Amino acid sequence: MTIDIPHMIATAIVIFVVVFGISHLPAAETMSKGRKALLTFVVLFVVLMIMNMVWPSGTEV
Numbered sequence: 001m002t003i004d005i006p007h008m009i010a011t012a013i014v015i016f017v018v019v020f021g022i023s024h025l026p027a028a029e030t031m032s033k034g035r036k037a038l039l040t041f042v043v044l045f046v047v048l049m050i051m052n053m054v055w056p057s058g059t060e061v
Contacts, residue, residue, distance in 0.1 A: 002058045004057045004058050007055065007057045007058075010051070010055070011048065011051070014044075014047055014048065014051060015044060015048075018040065018043050018044050018047060019040060019044075022036065022039060022040050022043065023036075
């Protein structure tokens with residue numbers, strides 16, 4: 001197993017953008033805390049799954 005620093009950095013950026021984006025949505029102000037957490041989880045799951053399908057961690061270029 002190798003540590004893939006660029007993949008970790010890209011994942012961290014994606015997580016930051018998604019969490020920041022969802023917390024600043026106008027519709028998120030009216031959502032309950034649980035619904036906002038569920039939305040964040042679903043969006044992160046989908047986005048990170050797509051990113052890992054396109055760019056698997058630990059692959060040599």
